[in-house]
Amino acid sequence: MPLRLPAWTATLAWKAAVFIAVMCCALAALLGVLVHVAVTNQTVGQARDRALTRLDDATEQYEAGGRLGPGAGIDPPGLPGPLRDLAVGGERGTMVGDHDERPTVWAAGPADGGRAIAVQVDYAQGARTIDGLDRAILGSSVLAIGATLLVGAFAVTRVTRRLHLTARVARRISAGDLDARVHDPRTRDADRHQDEVATVSGALDTMASSLQGKLLSEQRFTADVAHELRTPLTGLHAAAELLPPGRPTELVRDRVSTLRTLTEDLLEISRLDARSERVEFDAVRLAPLAERVVRASGAEVDLRIVRDIVVDTDGRRLERVLGNLVGNALKHGAAPVTLTVDGPVITVRDHGPGFPGYLVDHGPQRFRTEGTSKGHGLGLTIALGQARVVGARLVFSNATRGTGAVAVLTLPYEEPGGDDAVPTGSSPAGA
Template structure:
């Protein structure tokens, strides 16, 4: 898998989204818990301070002595505490210290007690550290589990995409993901149904073409024989002869494609020097390739004929390594042909022809385990390359 594809995969997005939701949830929970713990800790500190001051007041009333850390300094404590009505036990927390004060009955002095809030701070820091550590562990586990779940979904989607691509290229394999009940399984079943329908349609079209070509052979033979009996110097006779010859080539091409697509045309592969297979080629390559000479000759002849029709000039046949390239100076191949490859009855221009030539070349190459690559040259013109397999 490429880096770009990995960064845009649904697996990563699920993991990141799950981690984000978990992080937001844990942060919200932490804020609520931290606030609640702080309030409980301050309340506990206040009660402890009030209890200590109450004991100090009792001791003062009995002995006149100040004990337990209390003070009778009237200026001690924050302003809100000094300004309050201290006839009752009063407390105030300034964020660092818990203050409690109480005026002794009668004209007695005010006793004040300060209890540091450092234990609260330590408790909160400890809680935050523990929560942060637990949060990171939980976040990692959540992301890992989400990635594992996303991996299964991503793998099924990639399998469906790869199968769809192979079907588009003419493959016959299927996904067969019938066990699931989720959306991916429904998509897989829909793709399988579409592939079965497409395969049946293509098979029906191929069978129809083969049947038509086969049924035309007998009347075609009669037409050829009749055309040969026409006066050779008559213009009408020449016109009929040309059209009969064109129709005969069409029937022969249809029969050839039918044999290739049905696997009825056997292939005889053997090691050959590429310059012996294509003696008219330039380049001086003597590479040893695995090929069927009959098929190579047919492919090169079709490519040369196609280049002559569309370029209007004599093409060049170039040998390079294990490849044979037919180059021309014409307008080049169309973007549609380069994108979708050769198709039956798809013609590149208004030149006469059935549009089957490149399709035959492509099927002949596939029958040998070779590949036909179409491209346009940097300066214009078409480049049709037959890439043969090197001999073992």
């Protein structure tokens, strides 16, 4: 299996910390190497100069026939072989090595008889200086990296907190809370320079305000149109009732009734959009309510009561939700249509072609049609809105086994201490 890093490694703060740490380590290593090389070259250069100076003195004493001083000699023991070969070849040179387990700088030059004259200079102090410098560079690098990480983490955390706030506000807007705003203080002063996060926050607030204004305008337009249509439709309905019996009269009355229903649905949606609905909670037993919905549908619907319970909800709105779901199943699905009550979970299923893909993915959309098929009108939109009003969750899906659309309504419910559930059998109901 491929190696997967923990989820927290995907955060911006972690990536910034790793980047800062790598850059600090690289910079500290580069500076440390440069300082180490410079100091080492200087220290070794000074030791080589001293060794060459002593080699000059020893050569003069040797040529004058005098006695060589301490640390000088002809082919002394411990003289590195490469340096002796260089001196025997007629050249002078120096080399850093060890003698008696102590750092030593050797200098050698040619002598008569194919021999080499050499001197040694103790290099222990220079080696200790370089070792101390390396430890100081390492310690200061660790402190500098730690301090930089702390400062960088503080700065990045401030930015990521603002980004998280912006993301939370964006999710709230997506969920329908159009009053949500970031209100970044940096965006309040137009003369103040803004960073990229403030720019994004300001753009999100502007977008939310514009979206809210457009939605409110559309809601007002829909409500005004529906309200203005009520009066002429009422008069048209009364006039249609005065027409003589016949097929044309039936068509007119049917169309007028459809227009009145559509107008009432638009007004209901406008109230749901404006969140002006008042909920009246009461103890409602689900089995009798489901039976009323089935009887009101005027069609053969299979009612199955797996577990009957009493919930605290708005019975009128719940009946409206179930009525719309059953009506949609009868209109757009195929028999048999089943209404199942299993505790707080109520399921409506048909055996038709199922919900369109857009509806399953994004929920019902008003008056939308898919190809040449009928749209789902406003019934499912109203059902979803009323379900939210009573605090229920309505999910649309298609059957995994066989065909058909499935609407699952889950009501808020807490299991009582006693056994309040009343199990019953399955009973078909119809017109």
